[in-house]
Amino acid sequence: MTDLQSRFQPLFDPKSIAFIGASNNPIKWGCIVLKNLINGGYQGKIFPVNPKEKEILDIPAYARVGDIPQKPDLAVIVIPPPAVPQAISDCIEKGVRAGVIITAGFAEVGGDGEKFQNRIVEKARKGNMILVGPNCNGIMRPSARLFPEMPSIFPGQGPVGIVSQSGNIAASLAQRALKSGFGISCMVSSGNEADLHCEDYFEFLGEDPQTEVIISYVEGFREGGRFFDIVRRVAAKKPVVMIKAGETEAGSRAAQSHTASLAGSPAVFTGVSHQAGIIPTDNLEDLFNTGVGFLNQPIPKGNRTAILTMGGGWGVLAADASSRYGLDVVKLSDKTLRALGEILPPWWNPGNPVDMVAGNIEGAMIKIIKVLMAAKEVDCLILLGIMGLFSMQSVFDDNATESTEDRLAEINRQLGSAFDEIRQLSHFHGKPIITATELPFGVGDMEDRIFHMIGEKGFAMYKNPDTAAKVLSHLVHYGQRHIKNQY
């Protein structure tokens, strides 16, 4: 364990937690956040702190931190700002080494709030206690079943790390992960960053073996130079996908009002981010889609793209989008076209996109993928439509007698084999396969479940050819920057 990992251990893997401001009143955050901590499945001891109650949610409560019969590793703090400095003193005296302060009303409102915040930081730093927040949404660490958070979102453990200077966007991203079947390694809503700065979280996630990709929303940096050093180092090891908000004048004004103490010039950031190897995106969909798009994919050696499509129109859209995003929709060699011609029916119109709409014969899709992966002129593949990976009749036939759950289990089994094969081919050749699909033919309510299944297998699956091309272009750019010398 590195020094940094040791320092963060009480925060992300606490053996026990003091919950300061616990409440039995169901509309208070002291109750909602505590419930989330319990419902998230935390296995260590929880010590609710409340001067007026004997029990909170059936757990014995303590009047003060000092009364807790052992040393908690972490304190979750939801009391009003004026009471927080004393709580921090109590924690330090007790030996608590980390805190998450969810309460708002500190530096972001100025005046007394700012004074309280300064006092807290001073105490914490002297006392060797690290603090997340204040004015934040909480944190998530699924590997420790740790969810001290405002939103009631409980994603499973997985490779996606989330750092956000906005609590609602942190929740948005975790919600997207949960809905699409991906697990997360860690989520931090950094709030006012009174003590720990987002630079610290990037550094931690860079070293964190659970984290394979970092997605982040930032409005500004407190330590520009350190940020640059850290992120350049991290981005060389794992993709760092980011929205830098406040890049327009109106957005910058809004960001100033949202997280007042931050500053930074858009132009400077753009230059720095490019040099650091950050993958820039500018909206939530792109941010999430790009992050998960890196999972389970080899990084391509070039931009020469093949498109395999089950529908002509989708193929045209993918070709347009690929060109717009700087991919080369490569002219396939005669050798490749001949090999494809042996699989596809005589009326197939040779070219790239490879349009197999009229040749959806059992097993053809995997055969074509093999040909395209082996083609020397191809660096990567956009696959449009996954119906060719199913035995359609068994699962989509109206007259099938199986229950929906049985059919879903059969789809899951078939998709499991197909994606195993795709993963092997893709990694053997070092060429990513990015997929978009629709399931429009009578699948109905199964659609979301099927997308979720594919997410659980660790693959991103998009609903739009444009998205597939955009994400692939990010993989290509990442490859151009970071792996130049590895081949």
Place this chain on the structure above:
Amino acid sequence: MTDLQSRFQPLFDPKSIAFIGASNNPIKWGCIVLKNLINGGYQGKIFPVNPKEKEILDIPAYARVGDIPQKPDLAVIVIPPPAVPQAISDCIEKGVRAGVIITAGFAEVGGDGEKFQNRIVEKARKGNMILVGPNCNGIMRPSARLFPEMPSIFPGQGPVGIVSQSGNIAASLAQRALKSGFGISCMVSSGNEADLHCEDYFEFLGEDPQTEVIISYVEGFREGGRFFDIVRRVAAKKPVVMIKAGETEAGSRAAQSHTASLAGSPAVFTGVSHQAGIIPTDNLEDLFNTGVGFLNQPIPKGNRTAILTMGGGWGVLAADASSRYGLDVVKLSDKTLRALGEILPPWWNPGNPVDMVAGNIEGAMIKIIKVLMAAKEVDCLILLGIMGLFSMQSVFDDNATESTEDRLAEINRQLGSAFDEIRQLSHFHGKPIITATELPFGVGDMEDRIFHMIGEKGFAMYKNPDTAAKVLSHLVHYGQRHIKNQY
């Protein structure tokens, strides 16, 4: 009824249908399309035509069109290409005035296919019969409960007209409508456009009183001059939102291969489309989102935009996106800020975006919307978060004893009142209100249902502040072009 409407009546409102190539074999299109026609709820007579069967799907069948005991209005044709010319002759002899040819293997494969296609068109035009296709996905006309189509998608009647030169994209768009609660007026997959061209469909939808907005995917035009005249006329009456595919070299090659006979220079199209007042988009999400974004909204008189947000981060993203899309995130007047200050709590940070995260008191959101609608300096509003339109506790409380269905009914009732009020305010002031939201706090599986409910009320609801800003910018541009002289 106009001449054009009379001409299209046998196609879109047929009293009876000959189904040529009907089959009992469940994996043949002659069975699948017929089932869709039946399952879609068509109320007129259906006459299956098949020389070898007495009954198809329990409906009495006829060996030839000539044997049908009455004159069908429409023929749906799914037989192989060599047999289609004779079928057309039979139809004309019987007095059939319209046909939908779903079969592929005509001009798009060249050779004999092209000859068959030419023969069909020649016969149809002499015989005064109009034809959709061949090589198409079918049509939908929910008002006539008419679904002679390959995909099994049955949206309800509504204001969205769809014209697509790709069958799979036609299905994608109809599927999106169905999933998000919107009805459609008409869907045409135009296929090879042997007889009717997409120009004809635009002309029809322009006159069609059901159609309030047209969304379309086109790869090229057979009648450039006529297209320009028609679309300019239609776009002045209702928004025409379009993907013109094949705008890059790779896309153009793909389009050539997909719908071979079409041509056209990207540069020419861009100029023409701008002059004609087409609203251009370049991917499926934007196409659909923009189309439905016009529904139930007044067209704004300017680009001065207020943003009302329940989360700081979403507000910053909306401000950035608004600027990027050419909206003016307007400085609110002192008068407006004072009025807002009376509703929001003392720690509210005055500005635009109006961030009400800390002031989500019952009823505050509608009050703020009223202030912003009445503000002289505001032309339009982006509303982020709809939780302020609910009485949250009644519907999202974990401990609520009501069933999910009861809670959804209550949400639907509350949303109904809220959106009635929003619609009235918006139309009274002539200022659109474009909404994006997430429902992350324990709503779980209800989320899709809630979005669907809002769609059913005729309102687009996005999941991303970027999308709301992008769609609003299209409304603003449409207003600048088309309603300049109305105020």
